[in-house]
Amino acid sequence: MPTKLNNRYPKFTLLVVCLALKSTLDVLIIGGLALAFYYSAFSPSLRGALDEAGPEWITGWVVDLSNLDNKVEVQLYIDGEFSESRMADFPHPGLVTAGVTKDERHGFLFFTPPLDQGQHEARVYAAYKSYDGQRRTLVLLGKPIRFRVENYPAEPYFKGWLETANAVTVKGWAIKKDKTSEQVEVRLYIDGHFVEMRTTDDPGPDFSSVGLAANEKHGFVFFTPSLVPGEHEARVFAVRKDSGTQDNRSLRIIGRPIKFTVE
Amino acid sequence: MITNDSIKNSVEDWVIAFEASGANRIIAGWEIASVTVSFLAAEWMILPFGTFAKMLGALPLLLGLITMIVSHRVRIESLRDIGLRFDNFGPAMRKLALPMTLSVLVVLMLGWSTGGFQSKKIQIWQWILWLPLWGFVQQYALQGFINRRTQILFGRGVLSSITVACLFALLHLPNPWLAVATFAGGFIWAQVYQDIPNLFALALSHGFMTLALVFALPSPILKGLRVGLRFFS
Numbered sequence: 001m002p003t004k005l006n007n008r009y010p011k012f013t014l015l016v017v018c019l020a021l022k023s024t025l026d027v028l029i030i031g032g033l034a035l036a037f038y039y040s041a042f043s044p045s046l047r048g049a050l051d052e053a054g055p056e057w058i059t060g061w062v063v064d065l066s067n068l069d070n071k072v073e074v075q076l077y078i079d080g081e082f083s084e085s086r087m088a089d090f091p092h093p094g095l096v097t098a099g100v101t102k103d104e105r106h107g108f109l110f111f112t113p114p115l116d117q118g119q120h121e122a123r124v125y126a127a128y129k130s131y132d133g134q135r136r137t138l139v140l141l142g143k144p145i146r147f148r149v150e151n152y153p154a155e156p157y158f159k160g161w162l163e164t165a166n167a168v169t170v171k172g173w174a175i176k177k178d179k180t181s182e183q184v185e186v187r188l189y190i191d192g193h194f195v196e197m198r199t200t201d202d203p204g205p206d207f208s209s210v211g212l213a214a215n216e217k218h219g220f221v222f223f224t225p226s227l228v229p230g231e232h233e234a235r236v237f238a239v240r241k242d243s244g245t246q247d248n249r250s251l252r253i254i255g256r257p258i259k260f261t262v263e
Numbered sequence: 264m265i266t267n268d269s270i271k272n273s274v275e276d277w278v279i280a281f282e283a284s285g286a287n288r289i290i291a292g293w294e295i296a297s298v299t300v301s302f303l304a305a306e307w308m309i310l311p312f313g314t315f316a317k318m319l320g321a322l323p324l325l326l327g328l329i330t331m332i333v334s335h336r337v338r339i340e341s342l343r344d345i346g347l348r349f350d351n352f353g354p355a356m357r358k359l360a361l362p363m364t365l366s367v368l369v370v371l372m373l374g375w376s377t378g379g380f381q382s383k384k385i386q387i388w389q390w391i392l393w394l395p396l397w398g399f400v401q402q403y404a405l406q407g408f409i410n411r412r413t414q415i416l417f418g419r420g421v422l423s424s425i426t427v428a429c430l431f432a433l434l435h436l437p438n439p440w441l442a443v444a445t446f447a448g449g450f451i452w453a454q455v456y457q458d459i460p461n462l463f464a465l466a467l468s469h470g471f472m473t474l475a476l477v478f479a480l481p482s483p484i485l486k487g488l489r490v491g492l493r494f495f496s
Contacts, residue, residue: 011336011337012286012290012337014333015290015294015333015334015337015338016290018329018330018334019290019293019297019330022297022326022327022329023293023297026297026300026301026304026323026326029304029322029323030308033308034308
């Protein structure tokens with residue numbers, strides 16, 4: 001500032017200094033608040049990753065480094081839509097081997113819901129609570145994984161049919177075409193959510209007399225879980241295994257979906 | 264007698280005056296921005312976050328107040344200059360009468376058309392007494408400080424009044440109807456203040472107009488007069 005100006009307006013220097021100090025404090029206060037909010041809402045102590053995602057299951061792990069005993073809630077999103085949530089308490093021995101935790105139960109496993117044929121993306125988030133549960137934030141674990149679903153019907157590998165589905169039971173049968181004596185692993189999905197898995201070991205129709213199978217034990221009966229009143233849809237899939245890895249296992253829908261009503 | 268030295272001194276004085284004017288405007292703009300940032304920080308970042316945050320929210324407001332007081336002292340602005348006076352209270356109220364009457368009619372018509380007149384808050388006398396006090400605080404900051412500084416930037420007139428109105432509306436976002444009302448009110452009050460600076464008259468007017476809004480308009484429109492982040496809660 002020119003000397004004569006400063007002589008005429010000496011106190012303007014004080015005002016400029018005051019404004020500069022205030023602006024600095026404003027930046028510090030706002031910056032500090034932003035940092036405090038970030039650390040309180042997003043918990044930098046969460047570590048995790050998505051290990052695998054495919055048409056059958058989605059697996060990974062998550063650990064809260066600030067509290068290793070804490071089991072973290074994880075949420076599965078498929079193609080941007082919420083699918084399922086559960087606690088990450090599935091065994092994951094790799095964490096102990098790597099020295100991350102002493103307890104291996106920090107993994108998670110979701111059974112992939114039935115999806116249309118084509119490419120899909122799986123994301124898993126850790127749900128973090130702050131402010132005494134008033135706020136929940138989702139932290140993405142690792143990177144999303146894209147996978148392909150080949151959602152073919154049971155033919156040509158299986159013969160089968162979904163006979164009935166109601167509020168009490170879901171019944172049907174399935175036979176492997178190339179090995180008719182073997183039981184088939186079948187999975188029940190209701191409203192797109194995995195419910196239960198079992199093998200076909202119930203006596204079904206007289207398969208042997210009609211030459212469909214070597215024995216009668218190719219039926220399945222699921223007991224329908226408790227559902228809210230309303231309309232629901234049941235789908236049953238046969239698991240086709242080739243070499244045992246997920247890439248060569250596929251879900252093949254038996255028959256057609258059945259809608260039923262729960263009163 | 265005109266000499267070379269006298270010409271040189273008058274040119275130098277002119278340059279100083281010109282620089283003073285430019286520097287003065289820059290400082291005035293900085294003051295406006297600084298105080299506005301304080302209010303925005305309080306309503307968007309601090310106050311929405313609960314009881315402890317209210318104490319923390321006092322900090323930017325306190326810094327803003329200190330800035331305003333230092334500025335008043337530096338610019339040798341007396342309480343009378345700012346508008347803390349009673350000699351022009353009557354003329355200020357008379358000048359406000361017509362715009363207030365028209366504004367109240369508009370608000371009442373809006374209230375009838377939107378199914379208003381259902382607020383229970385007007386039965387709380389403590390809240391009604393608080394309105395002119397809170398109006399005084401707002402008018403001091405808006406007219407006693409921001410308006411005076413925008414006049415340094417743009418001179419007296421419509422441009423500076425619109426600037427005051429825009430800043431007032433900005434501080435009442437994201438509440439859309441409140442932003443509209445405060446823009447209109449801010450412009451009228453700024454114009455009146457520039458003619459007849461009296462904060463007490465403006466405070467009463469502010470309180471009365473707030474009462475009219477709450478009385479006439481339904482709560483889905485006013486959203487409880489919430490601004491900043493609290494508007495979304």
